[in-house]
Amino acid sequence: MFDNSSNPWDRRKFLGAVLGSSSAVFGLVAPDKVLAARLINTATNYRHADYTRYVFGVNGPLDYKSFTLDNPSRLVVDLTQTEMNRVNIPPAPAGSIVSDVRVGVRDGYNLRIVFDLKAPVNPRLILLPPGDGQGYRLVVDLPHDKATTLVARDVADPDSKPKIQTQSTFRDLVIAIDPGHGGKDPGAIGHRGTKEKHIALDIGRRLRDMVAATPGLKPVMTRDSDKFIHLRGRTAIARNAKADLFISVHSDAFRVTSARGASVFCLSQHGATSEAARWMANRENEADFVGGASISDHDQDVASVLLDLSQTKTLENSLDFGHRVLGQIGDITDLHSRRVQQAGFVVLKSPDIPSILVESAFISNPQEEARLRTAAYQKEIARSILDGINTYYAERAPEGTRYAML
Ligand SMILES: [Zn+2]
Missing domain, CATH: 3.40.630.40 (Zn-dependent exopeptidases)
Structure with missing residues (x-):
């Protein structure tokens, strides 16, 4: 799984190139001697009528914490000693509260996943243990809060750049x-x-x-x-x-x-x-x-x-x-x-x-x-x-x- 022959500088360059795009394939390599304890092996998403759900398949229980930020609205999920293992995060489903998902490495071995959101949400995170041939999964649910209207908010908030959504x-x-x-x-x-x-x-x-x-x-x-x-x-x-x-x-x-x-x-x-x-x-x-x-x-x-x-x-x-x-x-x-x-x-x-x-x-x-x-x-x-x-x-x-x- 790890390619220890990779030059760390190449890796950094690669990271820089892929950050900001949710459709890129991540094939991150651990820095020498600091092997990540956890690997995210799969990432799927699904748009429910009431929320958008992301499911990350991981090779063991992981430490995570999350918090939200405003202006612009984001959900940040920090995963301790975790890496993305050549995982392609699918683009946000049409009509979802999520506009983009970005992934970055912190302190060399912690993973940060940032969900860019069209409106503030109260997310729900659940770590599901393994079973039926599936490993651990981190489920991230982002409700489509009716109280926060995407278009109205964009227009009303002078600090946010107005985005005109096409029909x-x-x-x-x-x-x-x-x-x-x-x-x-x-x-x-x-x-x-x-x-x-x-x-x-x-x-x-x-x-x-x-x-x-x-x-x-x-x-x-x-x-x-x-x-x-x-x-x-x-x-x-x-x-x-x-x-x-x-x-x-x-x-x-x-x-x-x-x-x-x-x-x-x-x-x-x-x-x-x-x-x-x-x-x-x-x-x-x-x-x-x-x-x-x-x-x-x-x-x-x-x-x-x-x-x-x-x-x-x-x-x-x-x-x-x-x-x-x-x-x-x-x-x-x-x-x-x-x-x-x-x-x-x-x-x-x-x-x-x-x-x-x-x-x-x-x-x-x-x-x-x-x-x-x-x-x-x-x-x-x-x-x-x-x-x-x-x-x-x-x-x-x-x-x-x-x-x-x-
Ligand atoms: Zn009948």
Whole structure:
């Protein structure tokens, strides 16, 4: 790992050349006889709706301390006797609170990582111990504090150099649309033979077109044809697309044909709790959750704290979003339940994507089945969901999104 033949002067020159750039590859060599105790071997980042997370893989427990600075806002993390081992810190994610990350060496063997920030933050640092083939990881969470607006601050603070952000730097909010069932799974079937999977896809496509036509929103479909997708595959598509919201579209069925009306579901608390247990037991999910690193099963406390924080907020947001959609749907049709209902639906279990399931009507009710087949009703349902999205984001579009600027 160490190249002791390197000339220290060359090394210093190299350091000088790379400081200030977060995309450079760091291949630092320890000075003679002062070998660093710790090596950072990996660096990943991930932009959550509420924070940007950096995860540094390190070859052992490390001593670190951190502090924040203002004008300009920075987070400084000092790591004792630590080096970067040919690690490429990825550029700050679009729309993140972080503008750049710089790395430097202090006293010859201590590492300083400086996060240049667009606004002051209260960072959260956690050292995760090893497990599941992963070593120690230092997790740095930088919340996107809504109270500190990037643009407003830049303009208001006379000491800071005004930065004009162009429209193109703001990201679109990604709306995942999940037409239920598909392929070998027809879903519920009405008396006239109408299959739920076809109705769900029709409504999903109409919603997709409406979302695509709304500035600041971008649709992603979990399926756009009559194909079968596993439930977990659906949430995976949303996660990979970094979805901000997830909407599963269905139509209801009951043995009594008189059952009628639309409803909206969110995940139940029990569903969330059991999902937390499942996530803790599933390495793949954990890896996803901490942004590419994995949480060890020796570290359930830290991991469950992280997961719980995210889940609680997500469920709160799901209920708020579901309530808004239900209100819109209530204007165009009867509701089966006037409250957002909660159940353990698998597709609603993403711990960090607010998710709802819309039962557009009862396909088992002959009148509603006939209605579900009409373009007019399909459009009305899609429009109601879109209106729900708009009222939800009117109050809480995240900083850094194009939607928030419109
Ligand atoms: Zn269904």
